[in-house]
Amino acid sequence: MSITPLRKWMLDSIPLNLRIAMGAGVGLFIGFIGLKNGGIIISDGATFLSLGDFQIPDLVSWLRIFAYSQNSQKEKFLGLLLLEF
Structure with a gap:
């Protein structure tokens, strides 16, 4: 796929704002996993999340x-x- 112009065409078809938002979403998700594994946030039945x-x-x-x-x-x-x- 990288040899052909298909890769560039696929990336250019996604708007810049959406690409930035996807990167931010992935970063927030990784940060959330780190906070959960660190015990800073824990799961709670009533509110879904709570401080650890x-x-x-x-x-x-x-x-x-x-x-x-x-x-x-x-x-x-x-x-x-x-x-x-």
Whole structure:
């Protein structure tokens, strides 16, 4: 399919806004999976989603690492990762 102009024709037939929206949707889906696996969001029968238990030590550690990484340099962040594990 890449040898023929069929690939370019198929990509050009999708509007630019729709291509951007599909990329954003995939990114949100991957982010949702990460939040679910990290325990930040959990499934709930009444509301479909709920915040997880923030008393889990692993979750607190990752949130602390994320908070520190926002205000630190690369070297400090790498050192923090090494100290955490």
